[in-house]
Amino acid sequence: MPGIAVILRLTALGLLTAFLLTPQSFAPVFAPFTQYGAPPIYDQGNLLSLALSHLGTVCLAAAASTLVAVSLGILVTRGSGAEFLPLSRSLVNLGQTFPPVAILALAVPLVGFGEKPTLIALFAYGLLPIFENTLIGLQTCPPALLEAASGMGMSARQRLMSVELPLAMPLILEGVRLSLVINVGTATIGSTVAAKGLGEVIIAGLLSNNTAFILQGGLVTGLMAILLYDAMSAIERRMFKAARID
Secondary structure (H helix, E strand, O other), X not given: OHHHHHHHHHHHHHHHHHHHHOHHHHHHHHHHHOOOOOOOOOOOOXXXXXXXXXXXXXXXXXXXXXXXXXHHHHHHOOHHHHHHHHHHHHHHHHXXXXXXXXXXXXXXXXXXXXXXXXXXXXXXXXHHHHHHHHHHHHHOOOHHHHHHHHHOOOOHHHHHHHHHHHHXXXXXXXXXXXXXXXXXXXXXXXXXXXXXXXXHHHHHHHHHOOHHHXXXXXXXXXXXXXXXXXXXXXXXXXXXXXXXXX
16 A cells, blocks of 8 residues: 555656646647637646745745744743743634635735735744644653753753754644645635736636636646645654654
């Protein structure tokens, strides 16, 4: 079974790469989904460029979400910051409470059209899973290990960096992975405010009633999400395997 899973992933990666590099070679596949002589392959922009822009926006937003969410998680699990837990939880929940479209509508008058409002929406939407996983990871560190670290003369900072964060890292990375995958799909709405991304392909299909365009945007977005999830999972396994060996 593991071998079959690897073959499927490599096949998906190969198909995605081939389509983005030479989309016109897939025209016969998408031609049945067009009508009235409409083009079967999106021709209003470079698909590879759009996919890279889409992925770049998602990763940039995820980096900002991770920095803020992990910092908040550390703060509220310290004695001096515990009182800020309810406030922090309320703040990170705002991104999930308000739909990304609503955040875009609020952000556009402040920062204009383009990538910036999309980054704000994705940043807000990605905070919750990272924050909650960081919180759980730090709160569930075995007390015996923390006491042993203190008994060895470690300072609070040393204990955090050498014991708590390494133990919490699997959960933190799981939150980051979940946030990334969710936002790969969510980022398609950025095209409604002129951000470069795969949503542009889907919107073009909807406006022209071209199902082929909609399928292309949706399939590329879905494959990117799956492959990104698998890639992060593989990186995590290698990291923790190397840590166990060391």
